[in-house]
Amino acid sequence: MTQYLIMCRSLTYAQSSARLLERSGITVNVVKAPQTLSSGGCTYALALQKKFDLAVNTLKKNKMISGKMFERSDSGEYIEVKP
Amino acid sequence: MIYLDNAATSMLKPHSVAKAVADAINNMASPGRGGHIPAMRAAETVYNCRAEAAELFNVNSAEQIVFTVNATHGLNIAISSMVKRGDKVVISGFEHNSVTRPLAAAGANIVVAGRCLFDNATLLDDFAKKIKGSKLVVCTHVSNVFGYILPVNEISKLCREESVPLIIDASQSAGLLPINFDSLCADFVAMPGHKGLLGPQGTGILICREVPAPLMHGGSGSDSISQKMPEYLPDRLEAGTLNTAGIAGLLEGIRYVRKRGIENIIDHERKLMKLMVSQLSASNYKLFVGRETMQSGVLSLLPENRDCEALAQRLAAKGICVRSGLHCAPTAHISAGTIESGTVRFSFSPFISPAQIMEVCRVLKHLDIKN
Numbered sequence: 001m002t003q004y005l006i007m008c009r010s011l012t013y014a015q016s017s018a019r020l021l022e023r024s025g026i027t028v029n030v031v032k033a034p035q036t037l038s039s040g041g042c043t044y045a046l047a048l049q050k051k052f053d054l055a056v057n058t059l060k061k062n063k064m065i066s067g068k069m070f071e072r073s074d075s076g077e078y079i080e081v082k083p
Numbered sequence: 084m085i086y087l088d089n090a091a092t093s094m095l096k097p098h099s100v101a102k103a104v105a106d107a108i109n110n111m112a113s114p115g116r117g118g119h120i121p122a123m124r125a126a127e128t129v130y131n132c133r134a135e136a137a138e139l140f141n142v143n144s145a146e147q148i149v150f151t152v153n154a155t156h157g158l159n160i161a162i163s164s165m166v167k168r169g170d171k172v173v174i175s176g177f178e179h180n181s182v183t184r185p186l187a188a189a190g191a192n193i194v195v196a197g198r199c200l201f202d203n204a205t206l207l208d209d210f211a212k213k214i215k216g217s218k219l220v221v222c223t224h225v226s227n228v229f230g231y232i233l234p235v236n237e238i239s240k241l242c243r244e245e246s247v248p249l250i251i252d253a254s255q256s257a258g259l260l261p262i263n264f265d266s267l268c269a270d271f272v273a274m275p276g277h278k279g280l281l282g283p284q285g286t287g288i289l290i291c292r293e294v295p296a297p298l299m300h301g302g303s304g305s306d307s308i309s310q311k312m313p314e315y316l317p318d319r320l321e322a323g324t325l326n327t328a329g330i331a332g333l334l335e336g337i338r339y340v341r342k343r344g345i346e347n348i349i350d351h352e353r354k355l356m357k358l359m360v361s362q363l364s365a366s367n368y369k370l371f372v373g374r375e376t377m378q379s380g381v382l383s384l385l386p387e388n389r390d391c392e393a394l395a396q397r398l399a400a401k402g403i404c405v406r407s408g409l410h411c412a413p414t415a416h417i418s419a420g421t422i423e424s425g426t427v428r429f430s431f432s433p434f435i436s437p438a439q440i441m442e443v444c445r446v447l448k449h450l451d452i453k454n
Contacts, residue, residue, distance in 0.1 A: 010305045010318050011115040012146050015130040032118030041307025
């Protein structure tokens with residue numbers, strides 16, 4: 001199943017974003033981001049499988065997009081997506 | 084035992100606080116470090132506490148809630164970030180050493196405004212005169228010695244008119260009086276977790292409108308490649324491992340306060356205050372009492388012809404816990420004319436009953452007669 005990652009600048013930011021999306025009916029998990037995707041070192045990300053576009057739009061509407069977004073391919077590789 | 088030293092620390096807590104602390108010690112790791120279950124459980128608890136605090140104080144974002152080890156820590160962050168040597172800083176005449184010592188250490192030119200106890204009009208006039216040309220105002224919401232509730236909203240208005248930033252010390256008001264961070268318009272509000280918020284010692288909160296310079300530098304679990312602290316809150320101010328167990332307890336304390344209701348808590352304490360004042364009105368004790376709406380659940384008194392500490396010791400021997408002396412607030416005692424004697428302070432809590440106050444008054448009357 002497709003998995004998307006929305007990178008967040010911090011754990012707290014990821015948690016605030018997750019709460020916002022949950023209130024909008026979008027299920028996400030806060031996860032430690034893969035090291036290869038963390039340009040500044042360690043960080044956290046939102047992981048979700050469904051409603052990616054809706055999630056991005058909701059975050060944008062609330063001015064809560066802070067990092068890059070990735071889609072995991074069947075081979076397990078992460079590819080940056082720009083919705 | 085009757086515990087009336089809640090202005091120092093609220094020893095009596097909801098049972099859920101100790102339970103949460105024990106659960107955190109047994110089941111939680113460090114938040115913001117790993118991605119495993121105990122770390123994420125800790126992260127969830129810490130975030131829940133930020134969110135509850137943001138709700139209670141009407142703060143726009145949970146990121147503006149920074150955990151500190153106490154109110155003094157938060158005040159040091161805010162003051163050190165805003166004050167340069169020689170800056171004129173206006174404070175009230177009722178500040179604690181947690182405000183005056185960091186200001187002195189920063190080399191501030193400290194100007195005291197408002198020395199009259201329970202006199203808002205004179206205090207505001209003095210602030211209006213002295214605030215001009217200042218770089219910062221630091222003001223306590225409630226005097227820890229006298230329970231005097233300072234008109235912080237009006238002081239904030241004066242600050243805005245002169246474009247002077249404002250730091251509020253909410254050590255004695257958080258959990259007891261409504262604090263609306265959004266409408267208060269302060270730059271920073273510092274508070275302990277272990278007083279009115281009923282959390283464990285070693286917890287505190289700094290609410291930030293600005294992003295200040297960090298006081299401590301170290302690991303934050305974010306931007307690890309950089310050798311500078313992150314530019315964003317709360318990571319910028321939370322170097323090192325957080326006190327997860329303490330924060331778990333604080334979360335339960337805040338939940339209790341929200342469930343019981345701030346207005347119900349202050350109403351309860353004012354009833355206790357009224358009872359104590361009425362019981363002691365015919366005694367030889369000098370009571371420091373203001374109008375009901377100007378005073379929190381803190382009552383200072385002076386015994387006639389007796390040392391304050393001696394009275395506190397006599398009360399302690401009878402199982403009544405109070406604090407005497409200068410209460411780390413010489414500025415307030417200078418203002419009230421009690422710098423030589425100090426006072427004996429009785430500070431209430433949601434867990435004190437009228438029957439306990441009656442017992443305290445009975446003992447005080449007995450000691451008064453024996454005097």
